[in-house]
Amino acid sequence: MRIVDVREVTKPIASPIRNAYIDFSKMTTSLVAVVTDVVRDGRRVVGYGFNSNGRYGQGGLIRERFRDRLLAADPNSVLNEAGDNLDPHKLWAAMMTNEKPGGHGERSVAVGTLDMAIWDATAKIAGVPLFRMLAAQKGREADPRVFVYAAGGYYYPGKDHTALRAEMRGYLDRGYTVVKMKIGGAPIGEDQARIEAVLAEIGREAQLAVDANGRFDLETGIAYAKMLRQYPLFWYEEVGDPLDYALQAALAEFYPGPMATGENLFSHQDARNLLRYGGMRPDRDWLQFDCALSYGLVEYLRTLDVLHQLGWSPSRCIPHGGHQMSLNIAAGLGLGGNESYPDLFQPYGGFPDSVKVENGHIVMPELPGIGFEGKSDLIKVMRALAE
Ligand SMILES: O=C([O-])CC(=O)C(=O)O
Ligand SMILES: [Mg+2]
Numbered sequence: 001m002r003i004v005d006v007r008e009v010t011k012p013i014a015s016p017i018r019n020a021y022i023d024f025s026k027m028t029t030s031l032v033a034v035v036t037d038v039v040r041d042g043r044r045v046v047g048y049g050f051n052s053n054g055r056y057g058q059g060g061l062i063r064e065r066f067r068d069r070l071l072a073a074d075p076n077s078v079l080n081e082a083g084d085n086l087d088p089h090k091l092w093a094a095m096m097t098n099e100k101p102g103g104h105g106e107r108s109v110a111v112g113t114l115d116m117a118i119w120d121a122t123a124k125i126a127g128v129p130l131f132r133m134l135a136a137q138k139g140r141e142a143d144p145r146v147f148v149y150a151a152g153g154y155y156y157p158g159k160d161h162t163a164l165r166a167e168m169r170g171y172l173d174r175g176y177t178v179v180k181m182k183i184g185g186a187p188i189g190e191d192q193a194r195i196e197a198v199l200a201e202i203g204r205e206a207q208l209a210v211d212a213n214g215r216f217d218l219e220t221g222i223a224y225a226k227m228l229r230q231y232p233l234f235w236y237e238e239v240g241d242p243l244d245y246a247l248q249a250a251l252a253e254f255y256p257g258p259m260a261t262g263e264n265l266f267s268h269q270d271a272r273n274l275l276r277y278g279g280m281r282p283d284r285d286w287l288q289f290d291c292a293l294s295y296g297l298v299e300y301l302r303t304l305d306v307l308h309q310l311g312w313s314p315s316r317c318i319p320h321g322g323h324q325m326s327l328n329i330a331a332g333l334g335l336g337g338n339e340s341y342p343d344l345f346q347p348y349g350g351f352p353d354s355v356k357v358e359n360g361h362i363v364m365p366e367l368p369g370i371g372f373e374g375k376s377d378l379i380k381v382m383r384a385l386a387e
Contacts, residue, residue: 115296
């Protein structure tokens with residue numbers, strides 16, 4: 001049993017939207033395929049992966065370093081103990097050979113993308129959904145019912161309150177009970193009017209989260225906190241620079257409600273620093289580390305260990321990214337839920353075709369691997385790469 005090929009291609013996920021920091025007019029993702037010599041149900045097992053929005057495709061790093069290390073590893077050295085499957089932890093170590101610690105940069109995105117494909121292949125070789133495999137490995141009961149929320153509310157040309165309200169109404173109509181919008185890309189008074197328009201639209205049917213995408217300095221973050229705390233928000237997200245733990249800690253004095261952050265922390269060491277120094281509150285705050293940007297699930301398991309050591313429950317994690325990989329982790333390892341972008345970043349985001357959002361939750365179908373085969377537009381693009 002071995003990996004015979006690793007393919008990669010850069011794909012556009014561009015759209016005319018903008019958050020407080022970047023626009024997505026040139027956004028790309030890396031799509032990768034890990035091709036094995038294993039056959040299941042008459043078909044060669046191929047694992048697929050891609051990175052989340054927000055960082056760009058990582059073809060250069062994958063081609064120049066990580067792909068070759070996977071292919072160069074002695075096939076017997078990267079099998080599990082029983083010798084009947086690949087071992088994602090050993091493959092991860094092979095990929096990270098001769099990489100210094102710290103400075104996580106974007107190699108964490110390249111590795112996270114390949115790691116997703118490796119776990120997909122591994123669960124397909126085992127013939128089980130990834131979430132069931134993860135739960136079994138941890139001696140837990142899987143819970144296929146997962147909370148999901150609808151992320152959107154971006155800025156884009158010509159988007160007035162009517163369009164923003166219609167977007168949010170669309171999410172409610174599709175079964176979501178929490179919706180998210182961007183702030184920090186307009187003056188505070190304008191953002192407040194946008195928030196009030198959305199709150200008037202959703203009423204008691206749903207809750208609203210707001211996301212500043214790391215735009216604010218402390219003074220602005222506090223000014224927004226004072227404005228926002230009069231509303232019953234689901235959370236106030238990524239207020240300041242992701243690595244400014246002192247800023248995050250200071251905000252707690254001005255914002256008693258839930259806050260969320262972590263999507264731009266790419267290692268368990270950075271996650272640990274957030275929990276050590278960021279003043280995050282385990283009874284109400286949310287952690288958004290996204291394995292597809294941060295060295296994959298092998299590393300995310302280390303992050304969950306850090307959480308455990310520092311007194312945090314995995315149920316405080318609702319990852320960024322809206323991909324099926326995090327849905328599997330949520331269902332298998334007891335996370336609090338997952339992000340979803342109902343109208344964006346297709347075909348990569350979202351759920352298998354048979355899945356519907358009901359009362360803010362989805363139920364995972366019983367598909368081997370991550371479940372990409374259940375999403376027809378996505379698997380078509382994937383198979384074009386490798387099958
Ligand atoms: O706009 C983005 O970069 C995505 C984001 O922050 C989120 O989904 O929370
Ligand atoms: Mg965010």
